[in-house]
Amino acid sequence: MSGEQLVKVSFEVFGRVQGVSFRYYTSEEANRRGLCGWVENTPRGTVQGEIEGPLEQVRGMKRWLESTGSPYSRIERAEFGPEVAVVRNTLQPFDILR
Incomplete structure (x- = not known):
């Protein structure tokens, strides 16, 4: 990963995702994709989380969250926070929180 720009972004996905x-x-x-972060269900019926890693991998994951998801999901929309540059990974390997 040396020389690659690292970013962190938050997300929330709406639709039939729980x-x-x-x-x-x-x-x-x-x-x-070799990304770090986490994902969890919310009481609002959405899924939220954070992803962190090389810029192009994060952007690819954002596209996946907007359009693919799981085979039985129905994504209405995905919202993302700003892409925040990080010097090194601050999150743990990707995990499901709840």
Whole structure:
């Protein structure tokens, strides 16, 4: 990862994203891309989290969150915070919190 710009971004995904293994598929995809972060269900029926890693991998994950998700999910929209530059990874390997 040397020489690559690292960023961190928060996200929230709306639609049919709970009870359809969305968190599991998100974790698998993030790990496949070598990203750090976390994902969790919210009481509002959404899924939220943070992703961190090389800029292009994070942007690819954002596209995945907006359009792919799990096979049984129905994504209405995804919202993202700003891409914040980080010097080194501050998050742990990707994890499902709840």
